[in-house]
Amino acid sequence: MLGRTILRHGLAILVTALIGGFLSATLVRLAPGFDTDEAQLDSRLNGASIEALRQTRIQQNNIFRFYFHSLDRALHGDLGTSLSLQQPVSRLLGDRGPLTLKLVGIGLLLSWTAALALALSAASVQVAAYDIAVTIVTGTLLCLPAAVLALFSVLWNAPGAIAIALVIFPRDFRYTRNLLAKAYSAPHIVTARAKGLGELRILVWHVIPVLGPQLLAVAGVSVSLALGATIPVEALCGLAGVGQLAWQAALARDLPLLVNITILVTLLTLLANSTADVIGHMLRGHAA
């Protein structure tokens, strides 16, 4: 059963990569200016060289041939060359990827720590004023665009990871609080409390095993939110990560670079969701 789940997710990622790759190759092929090559304007080239360059472009006219050619190159680690930065896309991604992964990782860690701590305290304290205060704070954060949070982090010299955490935190908190409220109102928990079981024991033995798979699903979704937030945060905080690269590529209309980044981010999102789903599946099986 677990093997089938992993296989299903693996297939979904593969199909998405293939379809996404085809759509991206189509976009790059149909983008204005693809048929022209700056090198053809080089006065140092002779007629034969210019003709050779032209023939290379003509060979790429067929979208399917262009796709299979791109796929073959991608399988060998060649993701093409950035039009605006004139550097191999794979090198650009390799240089900037670690910073983005670090930002996303720290942002997720901070956000989940705060969300779980506040949601657990709200569920155990059960004071209306506390709940209202937390709701107002998270509600206000939900109304702020990620780019504004990034601007505030620049203004207050706060690390970019905090801005990412603040984008994800209100959503994480609200889901977690609602799930906890629902779990604590379940009859078996009410009975356990009435019998005098300690709060910690109720949480570890009765609440977490029930909520584990659902919280993991939310964690998978929050990876997508964090990756999305890297664009404004890195662009406005001046952090040289993949988000900033995507923003620069969008401003320069550098499609080969932009579509490669988008596919990579999509695959990361799918991987995160699939991992959350598989672990959730294992936890459910273990609980059963």
Add this chain to the structure above:
Amino acid sequence: MNFWRRLAFLVLLLVLGMSLAANWLAPAGYRTQYREAAGAPPSRQHWLGTDEIGRDRLARVLYGTRISLLLAPAAALLSTFMAAFIGGLAGYLGGIWARGAMAITDLFLSLPWLFLLITVRALLPLNVSPLISVLVTFLLLGLLGWTSAARVLSASAGSFRDSDFVRQARASGIPGFRLFWIHVLPNLKPVLYAQFWISIPVFILSEANLGILGLGVAEPMPSWGSLLRELEGLVSVGEEPWKFVPLILLIIVVTSFQLLLSKEEGLPV
């Protein structure tokens, strides 16, 4: 309607009314420059001061609010129609149609929203006229924002597929599309309303993000996104507090939509 929802509705009406009355409240318009008063603080002539090239900030806030508050619902309407058509029809037809439509929806949903927006925005020319940039931005939001709503609508329409009234209508010979249009779609109204209201604040915030990143509405046309770009030049929060007016207005409007939404979410789905 409880107190908070009523208040939210009144606030939205007030903000919309003020933005529609921009021609009277700020007759100079959003592009008139007062070069002798560039970057001026609030005064009797310019209630919210002027921006760095001398344009009246109040006028720009009012006109920007008008653009965001009229076009975000228009984009939400477009995305809801698309979701109803794609998701609703796929759910109603079921089988391979539903699986195909949901596979496409899942593909879109696995793309982080902002990455998808900037990728598609980059495909279109960036140096377009301000009016075209407004239309392109909101059209893009409407055309790309249907996916999550389509998923919900597909599930809802699927639940009607084998219901008694649909079977009876089918048995009496009503053709498929007519049956969907006349009998299934009206039953999806509560879900459609909810998805419409959910989309508006999402689109307002997305436009703000795109605007701050320089990929949204082009100058001199104001929008909340372009107005918020002014915050980039701030050195401290207390320095020029009047520059925060667009942000405060954005928070008030999005909060109001969310308060209104709490009613829509309570509808039977």
